[in-house]
Amino acid sequence: MVESKEIHERVFLVVVDDSEEMHVALRFAAKRAKHSGGRVALLYVIQPAEFQHWMFVGTLMAEEAREEAEKAVHKYSEQVQEITGEIPMIYIREGERQNQLMKLLKEEPLISLLVLGAADSADGPGPLVSSLTGDMLGGLPIPITVVPGTLSEEDIDRIT
Numbered sequence: 001m002v003e004s005k006e007i008h009e010r011v012f013l014v015v016v017d018d019s020e021e022m023h024v025a026l027r028f029a030a031k032r033a034k035h036s037g038g039r040v041a042l043l044y045v046i047q048p049a050e051f052q053h054w055m056f057v058g059t060l061m062a063e064e065a066r067e068e069a070e071k072a073v074h075k076y077s078e079q080v081q082e083i084t085g086e087i088p089m090i091y092i093r094e095g096e097r098q099n100q101l102m103k104l105l106k107e108e109p110l111i112s113l114l115v116l117g118a119a120d121s122a123d124g125p126g127p128l129v130s131s132l133t134g135d136m137l138g139g140l141p142i143p144i145t146v147v148p149g150t151l152s153e154e155d156i157d158r159i160t
Contacts, residue, residue, distance in 0.1 A: 010038030011089065011111045015045070015101060015128060016076055021117025021149030024156065026076060028147045029115040030083035031160035040080045041089035041111055043104060044069045045097040066092075098131055105141050114144045 012029035016022060026040075033040045046065045069092050080088045089110075093100040105111060116132070118125035125133075129146055147156075 009110065010036055010113065011041050012038055013041045013043060013105075013111045013114050014076075015043050015097065015114075015116065016072055017044075018072075019117065019119065019126065019149075021119045021126065021147075023117070024149050024151050025115045025117035025147050026079065027083070027153060027156050028117075028145070028151075028160060030080045031156060032115075033080075033086070034084045035160055038112075039086055039089065040084060041091065041108075042073055042076055042080070043091045043093070043101060044073050045100045046092065046094040047097070048094060065094075097128060101128070101132075102139075112142055114140070114142055116144060116146050117149045118146050120148070120150045 010033070012033050014022070014026050014029045016026075029040050032038065046062075046069050073090050073092060077088050077090060080086070091104055091108075093104065101114075105114070114132075116126075116129050118129050124130050125146070132140065132144060133146065
């Protein structure tokens with residue numbers, strides 16, 4: 001009798017935005033995925049447009065936001081693929097970032113670790129890091145790795 005082996009691939013989720021610390025988190029996740037046989041997933045959350053009086057303007061803004069999301073995800077997907085040799089899993093959602101992240105984590109059992117970059121700022125590590133490492137920490141279904149945004153590529157390469 002042959003036993004079936006269930007393979008659990010480690011999936012490292014990075015929330016994509018335009019912050020400097022996100023680049024550090026992305027490299028960290030890609031390097032960890034490469035060295036552990038895992039995979040990277042990218043989440044881009046399109047912020048809802050402000051109320052528009054004209055439907056045409058709102059539709060145009062939504063289309064532009066979607067195009068921007070697709071360009072960003074494509075760019076970061078290429079970076080992940082250069083490091084890991086694998087195409088990352090991609091999620092594009094619309095809504096409030098924290099809510100969409102929590103929904104995805106509950107819906108997608110393959111994601112095993114959330115990787116966030118912490119800003120080096122007097123204002124704190126960033127709104128997502130602050131909320132997820134504060135009141136919401138106990139409600140997360142997976143662990144979080146918070147990577148200091150000040151790490152250099154060499155630092156990341158050395159610790160991953």
